Amino acid sequence: MSDTFEPVIVGFTCNWCSYRAADLAGMSRIKYAPNVRLIRLMCSGRLDPQFVFKALAEGADGVLISGCHPGDCHYVEQNYKTMRRFALLKRTLAALGIEPARIKLVWASAAEGNILAEEIDKMVAEVRALGPLNWKHDGRPQTADRGEHAAVGGLRSAVAEVAA
Amino acid sequence: MAEKIGVYVCHCGSNIAGVVDVAAVAKWAEENLPNVRVARDYKFMCSSLGQEMIEKDIKDLGLTRVVVAACSPHLHEVTFRNACQRAGLNPYLFEMVSIREQVSWVTKDKAIATEKAKMLVAGGVRRVAYHQPLEPLFVDINPNVLVVGGGIAGIQAALEIADQGSHVYLVEREPSIGGHMAQFDKTFPTLDCAACILTPKMFTAGTHPNITLLTWSEVEKVDGSVGNFTVQVRQKARKVNTEKCTGCGVCEEKCPKKVIDTVFEAGMGTRKAIYTPFPQAVPKYPVIDIANCIYFQRGTCKACEKFCPTGAIDFEQQDEMLTLHVGNIILATGYELFDARRIPQYGYGRLANVVTNLEFERLSNTAGPTGGKIVLRDGVTVPQTVGIIHCVGSRDIKYNVDCSAICCMQSLKFAHLVKEKTGAKVYNFYIDIRTPGKTYDEFYRRILDEGVHFIRGKVAEVSDMPRFPGEEGKLIIQVEDTLAGRQLRVPVDMVILSAAMQPRADAKQVGQKFGISCSANGWFIERHPKLDPVATMTEGIFIAGVCQGPKDIPATVSQGAAAAARVLGLIGKKQVTLEPVRASINAERCSGCRICNNLCPFNAITFIEDRTVSEINPALCQGCGTCVAACPAGAITGSHFTNEQIMAQIEGVLWDLNGHGVKQELELTRA
Numbered sequence: 082m083s084d085t086f087e088p089v090i091v092g093f094t095c096n097w098c099s100y101r102a103a104d105l106a107g108m109s110r111i112k113y114a115p116n117v118r119l120i121r122l123m124c125s126g127r128l129d130p131q132f133v134f135k136a137l138a139e140g141a142d143g144v145l146i147s148g149c150h151p152g153d154c155h156y157v158e159q160n161y162k163t164m165r166r167f168a169l170l171k172r173t174l175a176a177l178g179i180e181p182a183r184i185k186l187v188w189a190s191a192a193e194g195n196i197l198a199e200e201i202d203k204m205v206a207e208v209r210a211l212g213p214l215n216w217k218h219d220g221r222p223q224t225a226d227r228g229e230h231a232a233v234g235g236l237r238s239a240v241a242e243v244a245a
Numbered sequence: 246m247a248e249k250i251g252v253y254v255c256h257c258g259s260n261i262a263g264v265v266d267v268a269a270v271a272k273w274a275e276e277n278l279p280n281v282r283v284a285r286d287y288k289f290m291c292s293s294l295g296q297e298m299i300e301k302d303i304k305d306l307g308l309t310r311v312v313v314a315a316c317s318p319h320l321h322e323v324t325f326r327n328a329c330q331r332a333g334l335n336p337y338l339f340e341m342v343s344i345r346e347q348v349s350w351v352t353k354d355k356a357i358a359t360e361k362a363k364m365l366v367a368g369g370v371r372r373v374a375y376h377q378p379l380e381p382l383f384v385d386i387n388p389n390v391l392v393v394g395g396g397i398a399g400i401q402a403a404l405e406i407a408d409q410g411s412h413v414y415l416v417e418r419e420p421s422i423g424g425h426m427a428q429f430d431k432t433f434p435t436l437d438c439a440a441c442i443l444t445p446k447m448f449t450a451g452t453h454p455n456i457t458l459l460t461w462s463e464v465e466k467v468d469g470s471v472g473n474f475t476v477q478v479r480q481k482a483r484k485v486n487t488e489k490c491t492g493c494g495v496c497e498e499k500c501p502k503k504v505i506d507t508v509f510e511a512g513m514g515t516r517k518a519i520y521t522p523f524p525q526a527v528p529k530y531p532v533i534d535i536a537n538c539i540y541f542q543r544g545t546c547k548a549c550e551k552f553c554p555t556g557a558i559d560f561e562q563q564d565e566m567l568t569l570h571v572g573n574i575i576l577a578t579g580y581e582l583f584d585a586r587r588i589p590q591y592g593y594g595r596l597a598n599v600v601t602n603l604e605f606e607r608l609s610n611t612a613g614p615t616g617g618k619i620v621l622r623d624g625v626t627v628p629q630t631v632g633i634i635h636c637v638g639s640r641d642i643k644y645n646v647d648c649s650a651i652c653c654m655q656s657l658k659f660a661h662l663v664k665e666k667t668g669a670k671v672y673n674f675y676i677d678i679r680t681p682g683k684t685y686d687e688f689y690r691r692i693l694d695e696g697v698h699f700i701r702g703k704v705a706e707v708s709d710m711p712r713f714p715g716e717e718g719k720l721i722i723q724v725e726d727t728l729a730g731r732q733l734r735v736p737v738d739m740v741i742l743s744a745a746m747q748p749r750a751d752a753k754q755v756g757q758k759f760g761i762s763c764s765a766n767g768w769f770i771e772r773h774p775k776l777d778p779v780a781t782m783t784e785g786i787f788i789a790g791v792c793q794g795p796k797d798i799p800a801t802v803s804q805g806a807a808a809a810a811r812v813l814g815l816i817g818k819k820q821v822t823l824e825p826v827r828a829s830i831n832a833e834r835c836s837g838c839r840i841c842n843n844l845c846p847f848n849a850i851t852f853i854e855d856r857t858v859s860e861i862n863p864a865l866c867q868g869c870g871t872c873v874a875a876c877p878a879g880a881i882t883g884s885h886f887t888n889e890q891i892m893a894q895i896e897g898v899l900w901d902l903n904g905h906g907v908k909q910e911l912e913l914t915r916a
Contacts, residue, residue, distance in 0.1 A: 089899065089901075089902060091895060091898060091899065097782055098762070100317075100319075101319065101782070103343075103346060103347055104317045104319060104343075104346045106346070106350075106351055107317070107343075107345060107346025107347060107350040107351050108346065108350070110350050110351070111351060112351055112352065112353050113351055115348075115351075115352045115354070115357045115358065115361050118361065118364055118365060118368065118898040118899070119343075119347055119365075120368065120891065120894050120895065120898065121318070122870065122886060122891070123826055123868055123869055123870050123883075123886055124869035124870055124871060126844075126869050126870065126871030126874065127869060127870030127871060127873060127874050127883065127886060128874060129873070129874035129888065129891075130874075131888070131892075132891060132892070132895060135892055135895050135896075136895050136899065139895055139896055139899040139902065139903040140899045140902025140903045141899055141902070149762070152757055153757065153762050155760060155782070155783070155869075156846060156847075156867055156869035156871070157760075157846040157847075158846050159844075159846070159869050159871045162844060162871050162875070166874075190762055191762060191770055191782065192762070192763075192764045192765045192770060193765070198351070
């Protein structure tokens with residue numbers, strides 16, 4: 082594995098706790114790994130598993146999912162549904178040959194900018210150690226070190242359909 | 246038709262531009278991203294000049310979409326939406342990208358920060374292309390207000406709102422309103438008596454035609470959202486019929502059972518099993534303490550019933566559940582005192598003459614158990630020397646890290662009261678003296694001039710083990726005087742611990758009930774620490790007083806009034822605008838599987854039996870999107886967070902990896 086490999090991670094945050102945790106990390110000037118690109122959802126319960134497949138298919142090496150702590154959900158209990166989906170998602174990805182450490186669920190309240198930053202740092206280190214996902218891109222240019230990932234060819238077309 | 250997107254990258258002075266090459270981001274966006282018609286950078290996008298620039302471009306260049314890359318959308322999304330609207334563009338055809346909180350403030354390497362900013366902008370540009378024009382939702386505001394907590398913050402808020410003409414339900418857990426302030430003796434720095442300034446307000450609140458007092462009551466459940474909350478309140482059985490009770494007090498007089506009053510008298514005095522916590526209690530009706538009532542425990546007595554001249558005692562009375570409909574809620578639930586037993590070396594609970602601040606307030610209060618005489622626990626001995634220990638359980642990583650904000654002034658007040666009433670020698674043991682309020686520092690100087698001793702050092706131990714002559718029968722305070730650099734043993738007769746204000750033990754549960762959260766220290770979180778200190782992340786829920794963080798009485802009263810002003814503002818508008826983020830079901834695609842039905846905690850989804858499809862009630866939907874993600878048929882759409890929008894944003898933020906890079910003009914049809 083190359084020493085220079087820097088993973089790219091897509092992060093999904095809820096609007097109320099974890100996006101504000103990211104805001105707080107910023108306001109507190111906490112420096113953390115720049116590898117995560119955040120996308121705001123209203124609730125972690127909005128996370129459609131297709132989003133995770135889509136992100137991995139588009140070249141991300143990992144996906145971070147973040148929401149309010151159990152019991153603190155702005156929408157009462159929707160993060161419990163995230164928790165259920167996350168367990169299923171992990172199993173499905175494992176069946177496809179994708180390392181479970183490539184997806185991570187983090188609870189971060191609006192007061193926990195430091196925790197979100199720490200978890201991002203940890204995850205980036207873990208995914209960096211795993212190396213690139215190398216999920217094949219149909220008909221799109223490939224960089225040299227991002228080759229074919231055998232197990233996932235079938236899923237790609239499914240994802241493409243979903244996205245359409 | 247192809248969308249024309251304008252991209253605006255903000256410098257935020259040097260906040261963003263100091264780390265991110267903003268000009269390069271704008272140039273890259275213009276050259277590489279599809280449908281970008283213009284991309285500019287500017288010193289302060291949120292300034293009127295910045296906004297005018299966007300408005301001008303919308304008009305002159307016919308922009309159909311706008312992306313601003315600047316601070317967090319939680320700060321300025323509304324600003325730029327308004328700018329779009331002024332220029333005739335639907336405000337929801339705008340997307341904000343956070344490159345300050347998420348890039349420049351958290352990234353060290355400038356080149357990497359610039360690249361990350363580009364990708365986030367790409368996500369915004371791709372997303373905004375799929376935005377649809379939306380209209381905000383309007384919800385009528387029920388003018389009734391719920392105030393939870395009858396301390397000075399809650400009383401102030403209730404009075405402000407009631408005076409304006411709206412109806413207030415003031416819910417208090419204890420038998421009387423008044424809160425901690427009713428327990429205090431004098432208030433710093435003016436030393437006017439707490440009861441003298443508080444009880445008129447309590448009385449006004451108790452008799453105000455627009456205030457319904459619900460004491461001895463607790464909120465059990467809260468449903469709904471801003472404008473229309475439905476609140477279940479449990480009114481605990483007083484066992485006294487308040488319709489008949491005149492508050493004459495005969496029952497209390499005749500009740501044979503004395504109980505140590507751990508709440509109002511802080512354990513320093515007693516009350517009866519049927520009691521009003523203090524003479525000026527509002528309302529005046531007593532409650533029966535079932536756990537201590539002889540009748541409830543042994544089946545005989547009924548002395549109160551026998552002597553009640555109006556037949557108001559009702560042993561059969563049950564808890565009552567009330568349903569209230571309100572438009573806004575103010576939480577003013579206050580604090581509780583740090584349990585000084587947790588610092589065993591200070592001897593509280595073990596050494597009789599170590600008392601807490603609240604116990605001292607009762608001791609010094611003329612309405613208190615000693616009639617205002619400052620005496621030792623034996624009830625007669627006047628102390629000759631008194632030690633006051635600051636910061637007990639506050640500013641201490643083992644207990645509460647925050648400063649309790651009032652202990653310095655409170656300890657200075659104690660020093661004055663002890664000197665005035667007993668002439669005793671007084672020592673203050675402090676870490677730092679913090680007196681930042683109006684005329685507070687003058688008060689400190691006054692106390693210094695009165696001859697109170699100040700020793701800077703954190704007390705190590707309070708013991709009753711004499712080692713030197715003169716220490717026999719005394720409490721010995723062991724401390725390092727950090728200014729003189731030496732160890733001291735100070736023998737005193739009485740020790741007052743300025744115990745910390747800390748969040749109520751059930752603050753987290755209360756927060757969950759109302760849908761707001763607590764900070765790491767356990768205080769309720771405000772919407773913005775400086776600019777929005779009484780609003781919360783949940784619309785329609787406001788906070789006031791110490792439940793938001795330690796503060797003194799003037800600040801507490803200000804917050805009560807501020808929260809009331811915010812609520813009155815909403816009531817005055819009669820309607821509130823809500824984000825049009827709502828889910829809707831396409832009946833043609835719905836298979837009637839009912840998977841979504843059980844996912845909604847707001848009961849917004851109902852199954853229509855005769856058409857075998859589910860439907861969403863937009864008035865109940867809160868827009869979380871959980872059902873959208875769950876629908877196996879893809880029949881549910883979540884407006885402003887559609888699958889297309891999020892998928893496009895995913896493609897955008899991964900622009901450098903997914904093989905785009907050639908500028909394509911995407912043909913997008915508008916819905």
